[in-house]
Amino acid sequence: MNMTLKKTEKEYDVVIIGGGPSGATTGYLLSEKGYDVLLIDKETFPREKPCGGLLTKKTICFLKRIFNENPVSLMEKKVIDYVSSNWRMYHDLKKVDEGVLQYPFYYVKRRRYDAYLLNIADRKGVEVIEGEKVTNIDLSKDEVFTESGRHFRARHIIGADGVNSILRRSLVDDGSIEVDYWTEDLGVGLQQGINREDITLEIDGFNIDLGILKSGYGWVFPNKDHILVGIGGVPGQDEDMMKIFERFAERLGVQIEKEKMVSHPVTLGNFIRKPIHENKFLVGDAAGLMDPISGEGIYYAHKSAEIVSSIIQSKDEYPDLDARKMYASKLNSEIINRLSTSLLLRDIWADVPEALEYGILKFGVKLFGNKAFRFIHGTDTGEA
Numbered sequence: 001m002n003m004t005l006k007k008t009e010k011e012y013d014v015v016i017i018g019g020g021p022s023g024a025t026t027g028y029l030l031s032e033k034g035y036d037v038l039l040i041d042k043e044t045f046p047r048e049k050p051c052g053g054l055l056t057k058k059t060i061c062f063l064k065r066i067f068n069e070n071p072v073s074l075m076e077k078k079v080i081d082y083v084s085s086n087w088r089m090y091h092d093l094k095k096v097d098e099g100v101l102q103y104p105f106y107y108v109k110r111r112r113y114d115a116y117l118l119n120i121a122d123r124k125g126v127e128v129i130e131g132e133k134v135t136n137i138d139l140s141k142d143e144v145f146t147e148s149g150r151h152f153r154a155r156h157i158i159g160a161d162g163v164n165s166i167l168r169r170s171l172v173d174d175g176s177i178e179v180d181y182w183t184e185d186l187g188v189g190l191q192q193g194i195n196r197e198d199i200t201l202e203i204d205g206f207n208i209d210l211g212i213l214k215s216g217y218g219w220v221f222p223n224k225d226h227i228l229v230g231i232g233g234v235p236g237q238d239e240d241m242m243k244i245f246e247r248f249a250e251r252l253g254v255q256i257e258k259e260k261m262v263s264h265p266v267t268l269g270n271f272i273r274k275p276i277h278e279n280k281f282l283v284g285d286a287a288g289l290m291d292p293i294s295g296e297g298i299y300y301a302h303k304s305a306e307i308v309s310s311i312i313q314s315k316d317e318y319p320d321l322d323a324r325k326m327y328a329s330k331l332n333s334e335i336i337n338r339l340s341t342s343l344l345l346r347d348i349w350a351d352v353p354e355a356l357e358y359g360i361l362k363f364g365v366k367l368f369g370n371k372a373f374r375f376i377h378g379t380d381t382g383e384a
């Protein structure tokens with residue numbers, strides 16, 4: 001491919017790389033404000049995305065505020081697959097406690113959820129190109145090149161392209177963003193879906209196991225027709241995630257099938273505090289915006305999209321504004337401060353491994369369980 005000879009096809013206000021929750025939400029919000037937006041994704045939707053698909057109350061509030069949707073309308077559209085307030089916590093498969101949450105968790109299939117979001121972005125006016133991988137970005141000319149040899153120029157480029165973001169890699173290689181700590185808290189998630197008819201386990205809510213790895217947890221989440229069994233965390237030097245997953249599944253009576261199992265990197269603490277360089281912005285997983293303990297990332301994908309959209313509009317209205325400072329400051333106050341609290345807690349736990357022993361965990365859950373769930377839902381933090 002000769003990238004210098006081909007003429008740019010069209011110049012856009014914004015080109016977004018990636019059509020997951022962060023990309024679709026950014027596109028929707030900017031298109032709504034009259035921006036000429038192109039979104040490119042390497043996959044054709046609906047596509048699979050390794051994920052537990054758990055939505056918290058703060059995510060539901062976001063969907064209401066931005067897309068005017070509520071749990072009932074989302075269930076009618078089959079976007080929400082399962083709702084439950086039940087929870088059970090285990091320590092190496094021994095039950096620690098169980099209860100009923102004040103607010104339920106909602107479970108979505110990412111194949112359906114992401115296709116739904118991309119569809120509403122498309123209907124809002126975003127031009128969507130699917131099945132086209134971005135292979136190169138010319139940072140100085142603001143041009144994005146794709147696998148089939150097309151290229152596009154934009155006033156703003158958004159990296160919403162997940163944990164292996166090409167825009168993040170380009171900015172790091174160029175020295176525009178420093179993340180020499182990126183691999184430090186880079187974990188992994190392993191998951192498999194199992195049809196309900198193939199198992200005897202009765203799963204009707206949120207099940208987590210805090211005793212199977214040093215920094216992370218195992219989960220069993222419900223969907224209507226299947227359950228999701230997974231583990232995620234930052235493995236210690238002596239921990240083999242595959243072996244831990246196999247052991248966890250085997251003890252649950254679940255058969256791991258390599259061709260059905262998915263594995264994906266998770267950014268558990270390596271969030272970038274200033275994920276911006278001039279007119280190039282990173283959102284969602286591309287900026288490492290995932291909770292270092294729970295692994296929740298869908299809410300932060302949506303929320304960072306909202307922040308970036310507002311910064312782009314402000315910058316266009318007031319060209320003298322320092323977009324870098326503004327993005328960093330809003331991200332810090334609305335997302336990163338919270339993620340930092342989780343990271344601090346996780347580091348304290350890592351220094352005091354006894355805190356995760358069965359008896360102490362049981363005592364801790366009795367004392368702080370409800371508070372922890374309210375923190376996750378965002379009801380105590382003003383997010384929900």
Ligand SMILES: Cc1cc2nc3c(=O)[nH]c(=O)nc-3n(C[C@H](O)[C@H](O)[C@H](O)COP(=O)(O)OP(=O)(O)OC[C@H]3O[C@@H](n4cnc5c(N)ncnc54)[C@H](O)[C@@H]3O)c2cc1C
Pocket residue numbers: 017018019020021022023040041042043049050051052053054055132133134135160161162163164165166189190191230232264265266283284285286289290295296297298299301
């Ligand atoms: C095993 C696992 C379980 C999880 N469970 C939960 C959970 O229960 N709840 C929760 O809130 N979060 C969960 N997460 C985190 C959540 O999945 C992510 O935080 C979320 O998907 C981030 O959204 P995003 O839009 O930033 O990125 P993504 O959803 O990863 O979307 C990125 C998009 O970019 C596209 N793309 C990538 N590279 C290119 C390229 N070069 N050119 C064009 N397109 C490209 C991809 O095809 C993809 O569609 C989980 C993650 C894992 C791995």
